[in-house]
Amino acid sequence: MGQATDKPAIVILGAGPAGLALAVQLLRRSEIDARVIVLEREERVGGIAVSFEHEGIHLDYGSHRLHPATDPRIMNDIRALLNEDLLKRPRNGRIRLLGRFVKFPLNPMDLALHLPPSFILGILRDSLMKPFRKKTEPKSFADAVMAGLGPTVCENFYFPYAQKLWGLDPREIAVEQAQKRVSANSILKVVRKALSVIPGLKPPGAGIFYYPRKGFGQICDALAAEVARLGGEVRVSTAASAVRIENGRAVAVVTDAAPDEAIRADFVFSTINIISLVKMLTPSVPEEVITSADRLRNQGMVFFYAVLNQQQFSPYDAHYFPGKELIFSRLSEPKNYSATTQPEGKTVLCFEIPCLVDGKTWKATDDELRQTVFADMAAMGLPVEHVDHVFTRRHTHVYPVYTQEYAPDFDRLDGCITAMAGLTSLGRQGLFAHDNTHHTMEMAYRAAECLRPDMSWDNQTWQTHREEFAAHVVED
Ligand SMILES: Cc1cc2nc3c(=O)[nH]c(=O)nc-3n(C[C@H](O)[C@H](O)[C@H](O)COP(=O)(O)OP(=O)(O)OC[C@H]3O[C@@H](n4cnc5c(N)ncnc54)[C@H](O)[C@@H]3O)c2cc1C
The missing domain is CATH 3.50.50.60 (FAD/NAD(P)-binding domain)
Incomplete structure (x- = not known):
């Protein structure tokens, strides 16, 4: 030695x-x-x-912020x-729910304005019905989240998101995942979180994040x-x-x-x-x-980067996509995290694509991913244009999977x-x-x-x- x-x-x-x-x-x-x-x-x-x-832009492995x-x-x-x-930065994200974008972190006024009344009524109904829901020991992520939040939020948000992130049916995921991953695990907490963005009701730190230049x-x-x-x-x-x-x-x-x-x-x-x-x-x-x-098991991730000949793609730092119909779970625009305007006339988008290591998506070529990702974006009314080039990075251990x-x-x-x-x-x-x-x-x-x-x-x-x-x- x-x-x-x-x-x-x-x-x-x-x-x-x-x-x-x-x-x-x-x-x-x-x-x-x-x-x-x-x-x-x-x-x-x-x-x-x-x-x-x-290309003169600092890029991360997906959206990273210091909370x-x-x-x-x-x-x-x-x-x-x-x-x-x-840097201390205001959060400026969006989440796609029911085919529409709403602010993320959630904002009650924005939710009321942009989501269909049937969704809001569904949440209210689930919240009123909570005391009458079966009170058995939850055996899975699905049981735990359903008990806390009810069917409207689960079916439209948590269940497809869980399936996308960890590649498993929510009933096959251990209950611990809900404890670790679902910070607002009751309607009351969701409402409290949403209200926390209103000036006057804001707890310290709400609506901001820290980010190194x-x-x-x-x-x-x-x-x-x-x-x-x-x-x-x-x-x-x-x-x-x-x-x-x-x-x-x-x-x-x-x-x-x-x-x-x-x-x-x-x-x-x-x-x-x-x-x-x-x-x-x-x-x-x-x-x-x-x-x-x-x-x-660990879930892998393909980070798909698109370099655009354009100053800025959108004013948002991140877009969250819980829906199963899209292969990516989140899109971030790194320049917006540090609010830099440099370099002029260039920006980069980073798409996070969770997947099984060595599965079909993992093995897809950059060109195949480009076609899928850009078609999904265009279908949502967010066409990706002025593309200079694309490239990918892969990581084998992004999410531990709690089977x-x-x-x-x-x-x-x-x-x-x-x-x-x-x-x-x-x-x-x-x-x-x-x-x-x-x-x-x-x-x-x-x-x-x-x-x-x-x-x-x-x-x-x-x-x-x-x-x-x-x-x-x-x-x-
Ligand atoms: C997509 C995504 C987004 C995230 N966003 C955020 C966020 O916004 N905010 C936040 O706070 N956290 C975020 N995180 C979590 C954050 O990235 C992790 O918490 C953090 O990186 C974990 O640090 P770590 O040192 O424990 O592990 P790691 O970062 O995994 O470091 C482990 C190190 O060990 C090295 N290593 C592996 N094998 C060997 C070997 N045989 N010999 C020597 N070295 C080895 C690896 O190369 C690596 O450098 C995010 C994670 C992901 C996947």
Whole structure:
């Protein structure tokens, strides 16, 4: 094994928001005198929250915004790193419901004006009927959402959206998905959310978001620079390929970049997906753990970008499309997130197309996607014109899929990792959670607190935090 230093070594797998925030927090703890090394498979840091530049425009992997729900300590840290580059922006989105566009986040006046009266009456009827709906323990996402919101919202919004995002019938999706993904789970909460956009009734943070001037990935770029400034190391293009276990403890990490030179580790944190992690433990874990890992599913996504020779396509930051008839779930126009007018005469659209990895959509050529996407847009009265060129990016792990059977399989993987000393899995991929960036950074902050200076792990406190993480609700 390499490394000629007596200091303990902490190795972190993955340089997305979780891995980088964790490295910074560990380096800031003066009582921890250790080397901190972050290993990242890709050429650049950022994970799903990365940005890249194309034709002078900063692009993200789909719509990314920093939500005002971010813990104030984390928000202050991000602000301190980005300074005036962290912009405060008004939200300006639309959602397509029943073939019409309404403001998103929802606005009661706009809903009343633009949706058919039968829809509004349906919601009111469902809300009045709620006390009379069957009160059985919900067994699926469909049961849970139906119990809270009733048939009008479910059939016109949540059910098709769920099918599109996770590729499953809502009755085949576990009830936990509703707890994590449906923030307004009763008509009363929907109404409260809608009313919250009215001046005077606005809670702090309603109707705004934060966005870095150079794309969402600027957060991770700044965190990586901070890791370096504090004396840590981020190695990009360095994929972990094995985590060596001796006597029940993680002791070293092997990488693709230098397979013959394992990195000694006194503690390993992993933010890569837990399925890959259990498979890289050496010696191998029991066969039933691998079988469970093989059963866990992630939804993939094709990001379809269209570069237009036009200053602006629309004034909206994002359009949400829950309907099953369209292959994309959301459209964003990155220039509108930072309100930049540069470059002149060019804009880019990003369509998010959730799909099965290696399925038909995943394998479709750019030209095939172009035809489908543009035909769908034209049919809605939103023709995409002045197209310079299109291109795609793909990501294999965008949404963890909570099938009815996922929980025991995830628990088996989780139990296997938790039983190892010197190894903790966290982050969106590491805990198979649907979480936002601020949630995943919160996990990192908590993890940094649970490591003791002697490299032992306060598992009791960590498990308490895990219960807090389970209550996270995703913000759109
Ligand atoms: C379409 C979409 C839109 C989103 N919008 C928002 C939003 O508006 N606001 C918000 O707060 N959040 C949003 N999110 C969520 C946000 O992207 C994630 O919460 C965040 O990126 C998770 O960070 P992470 O570090 O836990 O995981 P990741 O970002 O997945 O990072 C994991 C890292 O591990 C690396 N890795 C994998 N395998 C290896 C290996 N073998 N060795 C070394 N490195 C490896 C990966 O390359 C990656 O960099 C969105 C997510 C999606 C998919």
